[in-house]
Amino acid sequence: MSSRIHLLRAVNVGGATLPMAELRALAESLGAANVRTYIASGNLLCDPPGDPAEFDRALERAVEDRFGFFREVISRSRDELVAARAAHPFEVLEPKYSYVTFLTDAPAPENVAAARRFATGDDRWEVVGREMHIRYIGGAGRPQMKDASIGRALGVPGTARNLNSVDKLIELSR
Template sequence: MARLREIASGLGAVDVSTYIASGNLLCTPPADPAEFDHALEQAISDEFGYFREVISRTPDEIDAALSAFAFGEARHGHLYFLTDTPDAEAAEAFCARDFGNGERLAVVGRDLHIDYRDGAGATKLTPKLIERALGVTGTARNLRTSAALVERAGA
């Protein structure tokens, strides 16, 4: 995570910090956040030899997603931040599917809301499956981590 902070700073981001060792970068990007995301993707690829998409959300966007979470106070709730808004028909079909462990799903804008009723450990819902079904990639954070990111960004 230290190297990620260095890379982000080198690309012009300020107020750079990280939260837990899972790629949560908090920063104020330079002028164009989309350009920063692409530059960070390229820098990660150059440095570590693999591609990983950068998915940015502002604290207000994360807070709004938490407030709009489709399943209330879900014990095993997750926000799956998507790279783009999926096709409405694809999202509807995906959310209607049964993955076998009681997962509840809802697409709200650019976010997939997931309630792993019995926990995420036994789910068959994988990032590749989500990408194939929705046509966009993403990254998940549980509700506690999402709330912590908003809190840390405001500190």
């Protein structure tokens, strides 16, 4: 088993309540070891049994069975998180205003081109491999760009974490 960071999309927002203690218990019931969570936004660190992608799908099913809603689970190794953080292409004005959106797959080039049609104001985004990097000029709560529309145009689900959270997850995964 090797350690992974599992990121659940959109939990504890919009009525999709998932207590982190129950998420840890679900992961353990699926055979994961060294299970821990970071803040209440769906960040799970553990050593999954077997193939990480199979564990991600099993965790998705377990969350849906237990809580009645589906949420994608996107996992990365510590090295992949470090590489994604290092690839952030924008000047970091405030770490809480800069994000990495971890995507299920790299979007097709034509989808990236379609997403480029949306105005961004002073906000910026760029796809690097399986991640979309974002820098909001005034924070995610007041975006100048249509981030949800851009995400839909990319055609692959993802879940975003600000650089403070990415840095903490890297630290916790040592």
